[in-house]
Amino acid sequence: MILPGDLSKIRSLEEVFLIRFRLDKKSKVPLLLVVFGVMLILFAILNIVLGSVRISLHDLVRVLLRQGENAVYDKVVWDIRLPRTLAAILGGAALAVSGLLLQIFFRNPIVDPYVLGVSSGATLIVAILMLTGVVLEMGTIPPYLLSVGAFAGALAVVILIVAVSGRVKQVVTLLVIGLMIGYVCGAGTTILEALAEKENLHNFVLWTMGSFSGFGWEQVSVLAVAGGVLLVIAYLLCKPLNALLLGEDYARSMGVNIKSLRVVLVLIASTLTALVTAFAGPVAFIGLAAPHIARLTLGTSDNRALIPATILLGAVITNFCDLLARILFAPVELPISAISSLIGAPIVIVLLMKRRTSL
Amino acid sequence: MNVMQTKELSVGYDGRTVVADINLEALKGQFICLLGPNGSGKSTILRCLAGLLAPLHGSVFLKDNLLYQMDPGDLSRTMAVVLTERLSPGLITVFEITAMGRYPYTDFFGHLSREDEEKTWEALRLVGARDLAERYFNELSDGERQKVLIARALVQEPEVIILDEPTTYLDVKHRLEVMEILRELSRKKGITVILSLHEIDIALKSCEIVLLVKNGKILASGPPEEILSEEMVAEVYGIESAHFSSCLGGIEMSNSGGAQVFVLAGAGSGAPVYRLLNKYGFSIITGVIHENDIDYYVGRALGGAVVGEQPFEEISLSNIDQAASLGRQAEYIVDAGYPIGSLNRRNVELARRLMAQDKVIYSLRSRQEFEALYGVDGNKPVYCPNLGALAQRLSRRKK
Incomplete structure (x- = not known):
């Protein structure tokens, strides 16, 4: 039997634990960032050495130092796995930060990077390219065209949203507009799907599942340069982003220029997503889960710690998921979105249940 | 020197005026309160004064600058706000949220200097929330949250603080604490406090200037002692079933016209009995009571x-007669246990006359006291040792 006295004791013990936990916070954040960093390196290496062709660590070092004698290893590492791994790192980071920015912007924890309709715009254009006869009788559509088309579609939505974002009174309106754009594009896509030929449809559906398999060095460098710049800008915004945690009114009263912050945030978040979607298609859940996992493990919403943690975690999770997608049912490659959802959702639920505070 | 001034200000949304012709002058350290019914536009006015909603007409001056042309940084160093919306800032501690008020003073990444930290602690101490510093904001009660938000505003080192209904959602203890903190800010720190309130009594007791807002205009403004009359409050809130008493500084629900009860009272013995009777739907007749007695009000x-x-004055015979004739209609008599002195001794006579009639009598006096005072003629009274017992019997009567 639990007496009231015991209950209060339990509470105070918990309190003691919490206070200790908090006191450690200052040292906890850098420690966790290092842990995430080590995990990232670990998964990146695994992602390069594992697969249908297994490469020993020893060989990997030699290949990376350009001292390998095995031409197959050279090709597998340099042409396929290394760019793909880097793409997963950069893409994961971009999606995760995009999700984080939008979660802060909309003050809504269940927002993800696609909420503004960015991927729907990309998907629609890709559907037009893949499912209609627009691309003449070229047989196969060159991948760069798909990327350009997807990016154009995503960017069109971004421009539309940004144009609206300065004008709406409440951000929720923007959220609804984003959803509506998503529905409209989705409608267009389903119509095309209904009218499409079977073979084209199969390829298209595969594209919509998302994959980092299409990355070569060119795509990676585009993602690295553009995404890198945007990630740095996102970090530079951490002070106004923190103020935004209190809502737009408080932020304004502290001197934040809300109108321009809105535009910049939407622009960065959407462009980050558009970049990834252009090359990898829509990749689900990373943008939703990574910020949550970062927030809950760090125990803070302070963006000065949260943005780096989200970048690292997004990269770690994406790498891990990509690895599983590749090797679980090899030679069949699973859609990465399926893996990320399967792994991410339980983690978020467990972390949320353990926490007494609401997000 | 006026810190804030509005000239022919009209506020509203989308060109639709909510309140027009606001001419407000707030001096340094003044405590100003907006009173008015829900939806009267108090929040709209405050949003405009806070720089969150551009005026439709007229202008707002903050220390002789046009508020809506001020640099956002300068503005945030002069004015801070506490809003009504419920915050959910995520995993942010009380200290962190308070320190956010240093926003206009910190560097590009928002690092807190030693001075910033000291000021944050000082503000938390002032609102009595130091012990909460390491807690997450989301874990706090409404009262604690409000105090922390005031601390956050304070850390901004403003000359004006604008608060939209800071006492809503709070229990009595926190309500008083919050008002006390705000009064301290205005008195000791010379901060001008402009807020909206729901409680007329609190406004009367804490504010220097009150603005009554109704039907799109400022009905009256000035010291609450001057403008908060019974008629004015009734007009502003459109209340008919309740009365505001400026002497009592509060609202009383008025009579609903049930069975009549004569209450023998005086020296404050009557007030709780009246409220009780009123609650159970009886109408009250009472007397004879001196006009400087709380029971009278x-x-x-x-x-x-x-x-x-x-x-x-000693109670006159004519007043006794008047009370007795009014008392004839009463079904019940309640002796509230009033003290008897030379000026009201004739009330004993009045009591005897009323009790001689066939009425149910309730006495809050003990049997010995009652019999010693009135003798033992007439109906036997029902002795109630306290108000609770009286309430029980009355509620039975009602059924």
Whole structure:
């Protein structure tokens, strides 16, 4: 039997634990960032050495130092796995930060990077390219065209949203507009799907599942340069982003220029997503889960710690998921979105249940 | 020197005016309150004063600058706000949220200097929230949250603080604490406090200037002692079933016209009895009570028929007669256990006359006291040792 006295004791013990936990916070954040960093390196290496062709660590070092004698290893590492791994790192980071920015912007924890309709715009254009006869009788559509088309579609939505974002009174309106754009594009896509030929449809559906398999060095460098710049800008915004945690009114009263912050945030978040979607298609859940996992493990919403943690975690999770997608049912490659959802959702639920505070 | 001033200000949304012709002058350290019914536009006015909603017409001056042309940084160093919306800032501690008020003073990444940290602790101490510093904001109660938000505003080192209904959602203890903190800010720190309130009594007791807002205009403004009359409050809130008493500084629900009860009272013994009777739907007749007696004010505020006597005069026979004739209609008599002195000794006579009639009598006096005072003629009274017992019997009567 639990007496009231015991209950209060339990509470105070918990309190003691919490206070200790908090006191450690200052040292906890850098420690966790290092842990995430080590995990990232670990998964990146695994992602390069594992697969249908297994490469020993020893060989990997030699290949990376350009001292390998095995031409197959050279090709597998340099042409396929290394760019793909880097793409997963950069893409994961971009999606995760995009999700984080939008979660802060909309003050809504269940927002993800696609909420503004960015991927729907990309998907629609890709559907037009893949499912209609627009691309003449070229047989196969060159991948760069798909990327350009997807990016154009995503960017069109971004421009539309940004144009609206300065004008709406409440951000929720923007959220609804984003959803509506998503529905409209989705409608267009389903119509095309209904009218499409079977073979084209199969390829298209595969594209919509998302994959980092299409990355070569060119795509990676585009993602690295553009995404890198945007990630740095996102970090530079951490002070106004923190103020935004209190809502737009408080932020304004502290001197934040809300109108321009809105535009910049939407622009960065959407462009980050558009970049990834252009090359990898829509990749689900990373943008939703990574910020949550970062927030809950760090125990803070302070963006000065949260943005780096989200970048690292997004990269770690994406790498891990990509690895599983590749090797679980090899030679069949699973859609990465399926893996990320399967792994991410339980983690978020467990972390949320353990926490007494609401997000 | 006026810190904030509005000239022919009209506020509203989308060109639709909510409140027009606002001419407000707020001096340094003044405590100003907006009163008015829900939806009267108090929040809209405050949003405009806070720089969150551009005026439709007219202008707002903050220390002789046009507020809506000020640099956002300068503005945030001069004015801070506490809003009504419920915050959910995520995993942010009380200290962190308070320190956010340093926003206009910190560097590009928002690092806190030693001075910033000291000021944050000082503000938390001032609102009595130091012990909460390491807690997450989301874990706090409404009262604690409000104090922390005031601390956050304070850390901004403003000359004006604008608060939209800072006492809503709070229990009595926190309500008083919050008002006390705000009064301290205005008195000791010379901060001008502009806020909206729901509680007229709190406004009367804490504010220097009150603005009554109704039907799109400022109905009256000035010291609450001057403008918060019974009629004015009734007009502003459109209340008919309740009365505001400026002497009592509060609202009393007025009589609903049930069975009549004559209350023998005085020296404050009557007030709780009146409220009790009123709650159970009885109408009140009471007397004879001196006009400087609290029972006189409460009885009147409740809409009872009160026979009064000039202050410090002995109760006249004519008033006794008047009370007795009014008392004839009463079904019950309640002796509230009033003290008897030379000026009200004739009330004993009145009691005897009323009790001689066939009425149910309730006495809050003990049997010995009652019999010693009135003798033992007439109906036997029902002795109630306290108000609770009286309430029980009355509620039975009602059924």
